[in-house]
Amino acid sequence: MYIAIGGRSLWQLRRSLVSLRHHCPDVPVALFTNQPADACPEVEYRFEVSATGGYHVKPRFIPWLPFGRTIYLDVDTVILKPTAIAPAELLSDQFGYEASYVHGVSRRCDKVRICGVPSMNSGAVMLRKCPRVLTALAHWRKSYRGGNDEILLTKALLRHRVPSYVLPAEWNCRVRGQVRHYSAIRITHHRHVLRLVQPDGSVPDELLKQWWETGIAQPTGASLA
Numbered sequence: 001m002y003i004a005i006g007g008r009s010l011w012q013l014r015r016s017l018v019s020l021r022h023h024c025p026d027v028p029v030a031l032f033t034n035q036p037a038d039a040c041p042e043v044e045y046r047f048e049v050s051a052t053g054g055y056h057v058k059p060r061f062i063p064w065l066p067f068g069r070t071i072y073l074d075v076d077t078v079i080l081k082p083t084a085i086a087p088a089e090l091l092s093d094q095f096g097y098e099a100s101y102v103h104g105v106s107r108r109c110d111k112v113r114i115c116g117v118p119s120m121n122s123g124a125v126m127l128r129k130c131p132r133v134l135t136a137l138a139h140w141r142k143s144y145r146g147g148n149d150e151i152l153l154t155k156a157l158l159r160h161r162v163p164s165y166v167l168p169a170e171w172n173c174r175v176r177g178q179v180r181h182y183s184a185i186r187i188t189h190h191r192h193v194l195r196l197v198q199p200d201g202s203v204p205d206e207l208l209k210q211w212w213e214t215g216i217a218q219p220t221g222a223s224l225a
Helices: 006-025 056-066 082-090 130-144 148-157 192-195 205-214
Strands: 003-006 028-034 043-050 069-073 098-104 120-128 164-166
Touching: 003 120, 006 082, 006 192, 056 130, 069 082, 082 098, 082 120, 120 130, 120 148, 130 148, 192 205
Parallel strands: 003 028, 028 043, 098 164
Antiparallel strands: 069 120, 098 120
């Protein structure tokens, strides 16, 4: 699932989506957008939404999804390996989890106001469509007034006792120092890496290595429109 509100988000969406298609070609995609259909990449499910009245926030859209298990991705994420979606398998009766996410590296415990609980980063979240999750999402939407959406989602999942699996930073890598080696990253959440995505959705290893070692994302070769 992606949300793309405003034309300026479309260049990010195209790169993130093509990276997902490259590594996970069989995953159906839902897009919530206020942009014309001819300006957006082709997806399996497209929802036209308004950009006003709070309709552009995640709490509004996630419950609409037709999937039993949903992976939400911010448009500035890049998929680097097929195993990026593997933790969704935890969201099943076999394992008992209903949500998976990565804690935000800068989200301190006092933001959530529950001792020892930093808030999540909602740029890459996996959710199972079930009563507890839907109730938590309804609570999230009701409490959202703009800002602090990740803190409120963390509290909603805790309040409604949603069994959650905390993923390592490799599934939502925002800071290079979070991981020991770039080859471990499944999903990067660093806007500069979008520049490295090739037309086929791949990111050349040498470019990713350069970014990880220097912080510079220097695209080469064919560019993605």
